[in-house]
Amino acid sequence: MSKKQTGIVANYQYLDEFCTAIETVRERDDFTGFEAFSPTSYHEIEHASGFKPSPVRFFTLIAGLTGTCIGFALALAMDWDWPIVVGGKTAGIPSLPAYVVIGFETTILFGAFGTIFGMLFFGRLGNPQAHIVEERATDDRFTIFVPGVTAGSEQATLLKSLGAEEIKSV
Amino acid sequence: MSDEVKWTKSMADVNRDILVNLQSPHPSYYVALSISILLVLIGIATLAWQTSYGMGWAGITSPVYWGVYIVDFVFWVGIGHAGTLISAILFLFRAQWRNSVNRFAEAMTIFAVLSAGLFPLIHVGRIWVAAYWMFPIPNTNNMWINMRSPLVWDVFAISTYLTVSLLFWYMGLVPDLASIRDRVRGLRRFVYGIMSFGWRGTAKQWHHYEAGYGFLAALATPLVLSVHSVVSWDFAMALQPGWHTTIFPPYFVAGAILSGCAMVFTLIIPVRFMFRLEEYIKKEHLDACLKLTLLTSTIVFYAYAIEFFIAWYSGNPYEWAIFEKRAAGPYAFYFWTMVFCNCIFPLAFWSKKLRENLALSFVICILINVGMWFERYNIILSSLVEDFIPGSWGHFQPGIAEILITFGSFGWFFMWFLIFCKFFPVVSMSEIKLIMPKPLSPKKIQALSQGEH
Amino acid sequence: MSDMHDDLDFQRSSLGEPGNDRSIPELNNSFQVSSNPKELKESDKALPTVQEKSMDMTEHSQRLAFTGGKEVFAPSEGPFEAPATQKISGSLYMEAEEIEPALAENESDLDTIGGKKNSLEDSFLKADIGRRDFLRLFGTGAAASVGAAACVRRPAETAIPFVNQPLDTVPGRPVHYASTCGECSAACGVHVKTREGRAVKIEGNSFSALSGGALCALGQGSIQALYHPERRSDPMEKSGSGFAKTTWDDAFKKIAGEISVGKKVAIFTGPSTGNRHTFFKEFLTKIGASENNLYTYDANPLLASLAAAYKMAFGRSAIARPDLRKAQTIIGIGSDFLDVGYSPVYFHKGYGISQNVTQMGTKGEHIHFESYLTLTGAKASERHVIAPGTELAVTLMLIEELLNSENVKGKESDREIARKLISKYKNNAPDAQDIESLRPAIKKTAERALRTSATAIMCGSTGNFDHNGFQLQLAAIVANCLVGSFDNVLELANGWFTPPVVPGDLARFINDAPNYDVVFFVDTNPFFTVPQKTGFHEAAAKLKTIVSIQAFPNETDLAATITLPGHHYLEAWGDESPVAGYWSFRQPAVRPTSGSRQAEDMLMWIAAHVSAPMGFENYQAYLKDKWQAVYKLLEDKKITYDIFVTLALRKGVFGKPDRVANSDMIDFVDSFNYTKAARGLILAAPFDVRLRDGRGAHIPILQEAGDSLTTVAWDTYIALNPGFAKNLGLRRNDHIKISAASGAEAVQSGLYPLPGLHPNVVVIPRGNGKAKGISKITDDLGVDPLVLVGGEIEPQTGMPITAGNVIKISQVGGKFVLAAMQKHNDLANRKDIVKTVTLEEVKQNASKQVELDKVPDLYPALVQGAYRWGMSIDLAKCTGCSACMVACSIENNIPQIGREQVIKGREMHWIRLDRYFEGPIDNPQVYFQPMMCQHCNHAPCEAVCPVYATTHDPEGINAMTYNRCVGTRYCANACPYKVRRFNWFTHAWNTMGERPMDRNPRALNPDVTVRTRGVMEKCNFCYQRIRAAKHEVEYLNQGEGGLKDGQIQTACQQTCPADAITFGDLSKDQSWVARNRKDSRAYLALGGDPEHKEYGLKTLPNVSYLAKVVNEKLKGSEPEHH
């Protein structure tokens, strides 16, 4: 995203009006590419946006299972490389109960990393040039950004009618 | 619970009030920070001294091969537990009061684990090879580590715990860092911008964020329970009477959460004062925290009792001898300190009145911390001093190095914690907004109140 | 040939041939390298003049040459010494720096050694450095860093081969020299293991008929005295209040000058049974003095009193040799013959056989009467506590009861003397009523003594020499006659003990001293061991010149006008004849290590300067001449004289026992005077088991091994009866003062309530409390109880009376913490640590075999290697002498850590001697349990190590890999036996402790890695010995059919005088150790009760114990006394 998109920003003070606005605009064609911003994650917004369950969970699952395998494989590979007898027990399969801990820990570790990467990936994060359309969006205002329209457009009027506090063009 | 909370502030105040610490905390902050740094320097110097001459400068001796360092280690790992508990488990339980304290509870977790992580290194005799053996690459020996050793489990557990806690904490920080970014200019904006990963707060991001946060919480939950279990296996896997019991994992976890909650409370009070957060960390939240403390205290009380019962019931003479000596031997002082601090004093929290008395609660929480330290002292040392063969019995007295390094670790913990408080929002701004009254339009409120009637 | 060993076996050809001409390893230095005896003499003589420069060379080359490719020495100079750098232009070492001359120890060093440049050398070795520094820095393994800037570090070590390699030296392989121990007059045979010219270990000579391969703690520890850093290298002369260095020539000339004035010369020397006293007499006559000017003295009163008693009773200069092997009943009265008798190892060996528990449940009896607990008493099957000073009364009552019995033995004439003695005693029986309560016990003892066919009655201790000390020996002779022990157990007619001292000499010297100008004090320390009040010190102070020749500085040196450093016995020539007719030769095992000289050579030199040459070039030649007499005993003349000497050295003892006809006892009753025992609190000042009269005090390992009964190390304890102490309101470690009943003399130390003491006795061991300034080891350490002793001298023996003095106790206040290694003294009712059985049980289970290894296990059995090493320790045999601890420390380079650290509990002994008291506190049952790594098959320590530093060897050994260890100390926690030791400091250069007990690198065993700080260590069954033996058999084809049982001996087993330790291969059914493991008495420590399907901790140790045999099992233990 080398070039910043232009468009309008509608700020809402109230959550309920904001939700109504999202519900209204997401059905409409002339709002393609609109983005809704909120300072925190209200479930109302999620419902209004009508998202499907997040695919992050698959990242978690796959990474977690990979972790399990790596944990056990690590321990067993070390044993296979040099089976050393300690405490009267041979290395390898007979010592498997001890490796449950290792397997568990790597499951969690990999799972956590998988989740984070999933979140970053789907959230398109790690973006140094993120387009900050409205600074108050991380403070106390709910914001809708509609790209490619101007302040005087039909869309702006609609947003205003849905309770927007102010309409700015960026 | 948040229904009962009387909020005097609105969502619009949150950022302004909380971020005020980025500019000017109370002068006592600087006093605390310099004391901490001094302690750290003393600790570092002591460690250098000890490492260059040998472990003999600590009080550890035969047969007490593990001493105060391991006590500190377990203590700090225990402290670390409350953070993840509050942020992960209470998140899954949707206990809303956690939103006001979770940020610094998590920070506390990280810095406590950082402190804890130092102790195995301080404790080993040859610190200069320990790190290499644990990560033996390039492996010119063709030899790896012993995955059957509880200490290796510890390495895995603690490092996983630290990493996951760090991820969890940082993930929570991202929206707040974006808030700061949007509030500052110049270099700081650039730095916070980098740190916030370019968070914009779109509904989609929030959607994935919520999912990720939930899964992370779900992963962290068993982790919280496992870390101290693994730590407890350091003891339970040895044959040592007084250690070799199956009750250790739950007992340690309960103890850890107790100490963690008490530490959270101990930290809230000054932080709340220094950064003027009385309006955000409300009395009701503190009350909930104390209730959790009370709950874990009773679990710990039960564990102590059952430990004694099993020692007696098993008919194992070695086991019973240890417990007899714990309660009535030369180390009885530590035992009774532990019992009074961890089990008896917290009983005051049954009374709502006493819970509301912040000064008293603060003192009791500090006593719980002391008691938990002595619990570890008690478990580790009283078992080691006199075990199987009477001919090998000995005594223990902490050495000067151990005492200084213990203080150093407190300095280390508080130093990081205070630095954190200065540069990051102490209270999770995005999350506290969630538990505040929703910013609904007057129309909607009217409609709602009509609907109620 | 010898009666004891008729076979001339050369089986041990791996031993170096310690021949007469190759007995000193020739090394590369400017000494004459010789292959014939004559030249060697030359070099010995040349020694004083060249040693200055060359000694260093020798030592360093000894250290460096071929230590198996490894330099194991820790730098002794200190941790932060600046390293030197050397110019080496290798591919990786680009940086080069000149060494700074300032690094040399001083300028003159450089001038004399490094400074003399050799142009040829220069052309090859670019860097010009002082060789001394070169050796010092590189040789210590300290690694000079080269190219620090390039961050590449490679320690450049040098390898310095011999110039002329001696024939019997193979680099990396030890050479053993046979010799004779010189620490006491018992003269045990030793093998000295040397590596590249350094003595690294002393072991008993297994061919020696006297010591049978064993050695006591003192003998084992004496190697530390050889390399003691505080040995003097120069003669010293008194100047003002201190001493000044002088040269040998000046010192000799001065002495010679003083001697030639009036020929008023005397020699005061220690005990010897060989040619030493003869030589001294010859010297004295040669220079024109009388041979009566020789005075012999040993602090051990037994030597003089026994000699005097036998002289009086039989008119002969002989001491009966108790051959305890034959004794079925041993009766000890106030005796400590096992721990500090006059031949502890010999007695141990015999005692072990006498008291051996057979599988059929038979065992010799040992009944002991004593007033305070000794190791001997602790071992007795029946022990009676008597009032101090009543030993003679008890012996007389025993004689009375023997006479009353109808089975009484002995000749009628002897019985007559006995009757006369009893009637005399009855008329003035001063202490009889005190011991009347003991009469039933004594009567029973008398009956038992007469019932068995062989009985020995051992009386008199080293510490309790009271007014009746001499009479006690006379009474013992009578009693022994009545039980028929002469020529049955006590050999008097066939190979008796030669008295090593002449009784009465001390008293004679005090009288004669004013007559002398010059007195030589040779290897004796009367200024410490003779009480002040005897007048000895005053008499000696008037002497014009006191010449002190000592192997190690002592109080006599301090009192001397000239001190000459003498040889340690490992550097000296000598001989002993402990048993009449038998000879033990002593040859040097190493080159003189500190610039000392042989005492006799000094005297020869002096004699030559008084123009009365002795006629021999040196003492070696003198001895070779004397030994011709022994050679004549040899009937097989095919053996040349040189081979004979080799052979005799190898055998340890050689010769033919002298025989005389049995003689009758002389009636001595008229001169038998009974002195009434003093009443009140009585002092007993026995020898410390290891330090003896103080001769071992400067040896760190002996201080650190500690007293076996109290486990107090590095201190002098004051022991009281626990009940008595309690009544006084005193507790352990209370700082108390013991003062003489009259007079101001007092000693202060910590209290140790020791069970088994008579309430009236106070035990303060001798050995410590040495004068300040002798050694940093002994400075401010302990007290000397002799200050409490009166000045009386027993007239017949000439020995000072050191016991029976009345004393009083007062409290100083506060604590004086004794460095007691064991903090808890009873078994805390634990059943599977020390097990006991009665003889009845042994009899019942005679045919039973136990299966200790049959333990239910979920896991598959381990793959075993060719061997399974195991050990068995017989608690019925162990006497707690602690020789094993010392031997182990020396063998395995175990550091000594000093008093402060011992108080903290950080002693490093790999083998710990646990001591438990059980039963009544006034006369408890004492158990000793050597506790070392148990080498568990299911070792709890192994699984917990994160880095595999401790693993299971396929041959059953719990292996410890030091270099892998990071020091988590988890293994030590997991070990239920607590036998792992952690290096809290790098003791080799630790300057934190207050005493320099640092190991001298030269005395380290090059076969064992030296551990650094932060590393765990423990017993490894002396793996270096196992490997050496395996390699010997596998690769050198020595010994057919593989390893033999008993071929590998661990250090502790090798030295054990009681033969309590067995080591071997458990996988061979018929090996000794495997049979011991199946013995009905066998059990595993913490192994539960396998008979009842309780397996304890299930650690399955490869070390098994054999239960101690007791008269009756004690139900529970007395409450502990802290």
Add this chain to the structure above:
Amino acid sequence: MRILIPYKVKMMIKSLMFLMFGASLYLWAQPSYAWWMWTPGDTVDNSSQSSLSKGYKPIQPIPFSHVAHADKRQINCEFCHSAARRSTSAGIPPLNTCMGCHRFVRTDKDAIKLITQKTEKNEPMEWIKVNDLPDFVRFSHMPHVSKGVTCQTCHGDVQKMEVVEQFAPMQMGWCLDCHRTEQKKSHKTTLTACQTCHF
């Protein structure tokens, strides 16, 4: 509320903290250096450093040529290193071994003059060790030579080396390569037991 700390005080505190930090660093650095240099048994450790030892080629006191002796004149290794078969150490020949021939041969060379001089003065030759194992490795030549491992297996073609250099890395992994193969062949379990080399 913001408290104002005077600039000078601030700078003082700052420099003091800097000093203390520096001091603590120094406290660390010196013992670190000491361990590195002086810890017995740690001098040559298993870190990557010592793999650089391969090819180590120090200048010896005399330019002794193995090519001239072992290759051209075919003198057997064990003629000089005679202890190899019967001892832990292979042994560097004593000077009198050299003098056995060089009393008569090549006496005009500088190097021979030096060893003659040294022999006469009874002074040893100080060679620089090329193949050097750490102190905690209890290597023994005896079993290796007896089992037919050639000298060249570990020391390389010394007979081709004008100046002797280290041929193999001489690290534990390198030792194990052979020991593991041998163990698989002979089933001698002790071949890879820790105590075989470390005790």
